[in-house]
Amino acid sequence: MPSSDEQPKLPKFFDGTPPQEHSSRWTKCWEDKWTPWDRGGPSMALYDLLKENPSGAIPLPSEGSPKTCLVPGCGRGYDVLLLSSFGYDVYGLDVSSQALDAAKANAEKALAEELYKTEASKRGAVNWTCQDFFAEDWKDVQGPFDLIFDYTFFCALPPPLRPAWASRMKSLLSPGGRLICLEFPSEKGSSEPGPPWAAPPIEYLEYLSNPGAQPQTDKYGGVIAEQTQSLAPGGLKRLVHAKPERTHESGMKDGRVQDYISVWSHANE
Structure with missing residues (x-):
């Protein structure tokens, strides 16, 4: 890989790599300590959602009701630590062992400096696990999970992997x-080109409403809005969809929030 002042942008680095081999490219980024996607801190949009919990849509942990959480593609684990501060027992999952080494170092520093205020009666357990998200034979991980948080994971996957992403999310959600x-x-x-690949709301809605199904797409792999399907009986339904008041700088443009935040449950609930 080129030196730091010659680093290619992510799309160029991934160009021509088959979707099934992308995990090796992400691992290479971590090995070379090149992580241009790193946000440097937790998601304030997630923090605000958990604090406000509109309509009680999110079951929060309590003294007599512990809950587990999964953060796939956790990187340095900022959001793992945030969710732990709300009392969740969290699994931070990444395909790169170097990413998890960085996460452990970040966690040690953050907790020593008390960067995360405990928002529940007690802080939840933090677990780091090096796994392929799509593998069915995870080791030392107990699922399904009461909460899953996806940020810069869906958009990191090329469109051909999105049906499998949705199907896996459904199976991992308790x-x-x-x-x-x-x-x-x-x-x-x-x-x-990506990563990150385009991820407008219609993409999440179409894939999660019909997990495992391949929607109608344009030649670039983007969902065609005029040809979407209705919610399948075995799909995930959207409970909350809103623009957060705060988000990472990467989700802003000219002072305007571009990101959305959404909450999903099983369709039959």
């Missing part, structure tokens, strides 16, 4: 559980 997505980049066009 009965009564919630999937939270911070939708990014919501205003990018499907013709623009």
